[in-house]
Amino acid sequence: MNPLLSLSGVDAGYDGVPVVYDLDLTVGEGEVVALLGSNGAGKTTTLLTISGLLPRLGGELTVLGAGVSDGRHRTERRTLDLARRGLAHVPEDRALFFELTAGENLRLGAQRGDDEAVETALESFPRLHELSHRNAGLLSGGEQQMLALARALAGRPRLLLIDEMSLGLAPIVVEQLLPTVRAIADDTGAGVLLVEQQVPAALAIADRVYVLRRGRVAIEGNASDLRRRRDLLEASYLGDIDEDK
Amino acid sequence: MVNFAHAALGMYVAFAYFELRQTGELVLPIIGLPDRVSIVDAPTIETALITCALLSAVLGLVIYFCVFKWLRTAPALARVVASLGLLLYFEAIVELRFTETSATQLSLGSILPEGSSEWFGVSVPNNRFMLAGLALLVALVLRAVFRHTRFGLATRAAAENEKGVLLLGHSPDRLAAINWMVASLLAGVSVILIASVTKQLDPLATSLLVVPALAAALFGGLRSFVVTALAGLGIGMAQSAILNFTTQTDWIPSWIPQGGFQQALPFLLIVIALTVRGETLPGRSTIPESRLPNSPHPRFVGMTTLILSGATLIGLLTLDSQWRLAIVVSMIAALIALSSVVLTGYVGQISLAQFAFAGVAGFATAKLAVDAGIPFPWAPIIAVAMTTGLGLLVGLPAVRVRGMTLAVATLGAAVAIEELLFKSSALGGLEGQRVPRPRLFGIDLGFSAIGSDNFRPAFGIFVLVVLVAVFLAVANLRRSPTGLRWLAVRANERAAAASGINVPATKLSAFAVSSMIAGIGGVLLGYQLEKLAPASFTVFAALALLALAYLGGIASTSGAVIAGILVSGGIVTQLSGGDIGGSPDRQFAISGLALIAMAILYPDGISGAARRALARRRRLRQLVSNNADADARAADRSPADS
The missing domain is CATH 1.20.5 (Single alpha-helices involved in coiled-coils or other helix-helix interfaces)
Incomplete structure (x- = not known):
């Protein structure tokens, strides 16, 4: 079976200057893959390049079964095209529409007339039910993150990219949200690529893990193995600091 | 996106409609395409209306794809500049393509049925009611569309966060294009209907309809269609009522120009309403204003000033009188642009009233010198102090509004000052007000002279000294703690307040400094022109100067210098031999296009x-x-x- 997402030798970066080099990565159906690494390792850059918000600088990128070969200025078309084919990207800033109500945010996430998907998304986050008439800008940080996830879900994604879901959230909220992500993958068969700083929480739900260090893959393996080998992970994070000294 | 050319587009389409009705030819507004194409011999009202509605929509589409698509991620001010370029272009193209005779002799036949009915003893034409009803109906339809349809929701979402809609699979380009088409169509058809009811169609006055229209839109928070429509109707009715009242009573002092209250009052009311509703700090869910160009720490100030002022001095002393005039025009424009650098560039407060402040100082100097007999250095000093006070007064409400809202509010203030003060008979009215020559210690600093020695270098040197002093003062302020506070407020008002900066006081200090600089520029402009008239300080000139200041580089002192060099009648005009391709109207059209091109090429300014x-x-x-x-x-x- 073909993976939903495959990167082979991909270079990614800004203004033609790569910050991620030669990245090989796959995400299969129903799989939760965690992308870890310290700040500045290139995790967010990788996600932006996959969804087309950044032009790919080199290598081969296959998303949802179609190869991507775009020039510098064609990325917007690609983002649109991928979004319509089932890629959902929850960016770091959540990209919510603050002046629209939570319900309207959800409606925009769903396909035209797909009210059922909105309902299903709401079932995953019951708290949003009572908030659906409130402007998104007035929700708390945790509620906003729920809304961002729910909005992505409402589009019935086949591949879900989630960037730093735990950013600024209380640990207890993260503990509630991450299992929901696992459930999405299990229930809908969507593949999930999860960028996360809360390493233990991410390891708890992920199938496989990639650890980036300075734009290159430092460790790659099964989450269950890495749960037992915390020393490896620590070395890859701390090694960075040693090098800086 | 605030489009200052919106009414101008409608104005163009209305001209095209009436011309089409008369001649059966559709006039195209694009330089390079044929002037006119023949449609049918004697078009009916329906044919002409539909043709012109289509023309509006196509124009909207062309404008989006040729201009604003490229400015989607540019600072809001770059879009304002492009829309000003568009405004200039439409003004010029109407003068170019509708010959004088045809434009004034267009028979503005009515579209809505004639006849009138009695209401409370007053006879009101029926078509007025139909127009008002139509406006409300359109507002209700738009409200429904933007509240309940997916397209409407996506549009509102895109206005806030383009990346967000893109990631959800909605094309921001498509949304923008459709909205441009709808908005242009509405502008075109409404101006056609308005002109057919009022029997008036004047290129300039019609384009300025955008001011009350924006005021109404502000009242609706740039959000609510119905409130906007009601506010628009309210402004219109208030204006008629005021006109009625002022013509019937005699307690209004005679120095207030006819129609002054009518133009100014509704707007002032809206500014007051906005101020009361505004907050001194933006709230939590406020979407941050889009960025302004980087404001660099001024470097090599002494060296640059020395070289530039040395070159200017040599120019003033050696070049001929036409060159001296051009250099003086550029220097004064640079001064007024410098006032925008302080307020808009450093503190992020978009003000369109700077030119009006300049006018106040200019007129005040003349009045003080002529009527009160106050001699040279004191008259302008008092005038500049008065202008600074006025700047603080305008700044007080401005502390509670920001961004585009402030831009429109200051535009309204500028219109009010122009209508109530500059056109006042006490200031010479349309005739103009004489400004006496400046004279210091027996030295004549006046500009004009009789004969070949015209445009005396002495005045040029006087202006240069003032410009250098102000320039150095601004550069130093930028480097001082005051300058850092200004930039902090510009970057993030909430963060500035959180780090202990008194945000209202900081904004007020910038208003004071910038209106003082504008005042100095206005005084010099008065001395240069020697006679001030309302036409010396029009809103259009103010918009053009802000556009140039933005293009020069609104956030740095060098930008003001570039703006001065670029200003019409300044050094670049003189270099180009005052001739950039044909008739004045053609030049205007080309400079409008140049403004748009520069906004696209240099969205952060030339410097x-x-x-x-x-x-x-x-x-x-x-x-x-x-x-x-x-x-x-x-x-x-x-x-x-x-």
Whole structure:
């Protein structure tokens, strides 16, 4: 079976200057893959390049079964095209529409007339039910993150990219949200690529893990193995600091 | 997106409609395309209306794809500048393509049925009611569309966060294009209907309809269609009522110009309403204003000033009188642009009233000198102090509004000052007000002279001294703690307040400084022109100067200098021999297009672009030398290492 997402030798970066080099990565159906690494390792850059918000600088990128070969200025078309084919990207800033109500945010996430998907998304986050008439800008940080996830879900994604879901959230909220992500993958068969700083929480739900260090893959393996080998992970994070000294 | 050319587009389409009805020819507004195409011999009202509605929609589409698509991620001010370019273009193209005779002799036949009915003893034409009803109906339809349809929701979402809608699979381009078409169509058809009811169609006055329209839109928070429509109707009715009232009573002092209250009052009311509703700090869910160009720490100020002022001095002393005039025009424009640099560039408060402040100081100097007999250095000093006070007064409400809202509010203030003060008979009315020559210690500093010696260098040197002093003062302020506070407020008002900066006081200090600078510029402009009239300080000139200041580089003192050099009648005009292609109207059209092109090419201004190019060259050079070092080191190591 073909993976939903495959990167082979991909270079990614800004203004033609790569910050991620030669990245090989796959995400299969129903799989939760965690992308870890310290700040500045290139995790967010990788996600932006996959969804087309950044032009790919080199290598081969296959998303949802179609190869991507775009020039510098064609990325917007690609983002649109991928979004319509089932890629959902929850960016770091959540990209919510603050002046629209939570319900309207959800409606925009769903396909035209797909009210059922909105309902299903709401079932995953019951708290949003009572908030659906409130402007998104007035929700708390945790509620906003729920809304961002729910909005992505409402589009019935086949591949879900989630960037730093735990950013600024209380640990207890993260503990509630991450299992929901696992459930999405299990229930809908969507593949999930999860960028996360809360390493233990991410390891708890992920199938496989990639650890980036300075734009290159430092460790790659099964989450269950890495749960037992915390020393490896620590070395890859701390090694960075040693090098800086 | 606030489009100052919206009414101008409608104005053009209305001209095209009435011309089409008369001649059966559709006039095209694009330079390079044929002037007119024949449609049908004698078009009916329906044919002409539909043709012109289509023309509006197509124009909207063309404008989006040729201009605003490229400015989607540019600072809001770059879009304002482009819309001003568009406004100039439409003004010029109407003058170009509708010959004088045809434009004034257009028979503005009615579209809505004639006849009138009695209401409370007053006879009101029926078509007025139909027009009002139509406006409300359109507002209700728009409200329904933007509240309940997916397209409407996506549009509102895109206005806030384009990346967000893109990631959800909605094309921001498509949304923008459709909205441009709808908005242009509405502008076109409404101006046709308005002109057919009022029997008036004047290129300038109709384009300025955008001011009350924006006021109404502000009242609706740039959000609510129905409130906007009601506010628009309210403004219109209030204006008629005021006109009625002022013509019937005699207690209004005679120096207030006819129609002054009518133009100014509704707007002032809206500004007051906005101020009461505004907050001194933006709330939590406020979407941050889009960025302004980088404001660099001024460097090499002494050296640059020395070189530039030396060159100017040599120019003033050696070049002929036409050149001296051009240099003086440029220097005064640079001064007024400098006032925008302080307020808009450093503190992020978009003000369109700077030119009006200049006018107040200019007129005040003349009045003080002529009527009160106050001699030279004191009259302008008192006038500038008065202008600073006025700037503080305008600044007080401005502390509670920001961004585009402030831009429109200050535009309204400028219109009010123009209508109530500059057109006042006490200031000479349309005739103009004489400004006496400046004279210091027996030295004549006046500009004009009789005969070949016209445009005396003495005045030029006087202006240069003032400009250099203000320039250095602004550069120093930018480097002082005050300047840092200004930039902090510009960057983030909430963060500035959180770090202990008194945000309202900081904004007020900038309003004071910038209105003072504008006042100085206005005084000098008065001395240069020697006679001030309402036409010396029009809103259009104010918009054009802000556009140039933005293009020069609104966030740096060098930008003001570039704006001065570019100003119409200034050094660039003189260099080009005062002739850039044909008739004045053609020149206007071309300069409008140039403004748009420059906004697209340099969305951060010319000085910013130059600085970036220099920085890139420096970086490249560094990169090359670093690589050479690395290569040298690699050559020392064994190949297995790499």
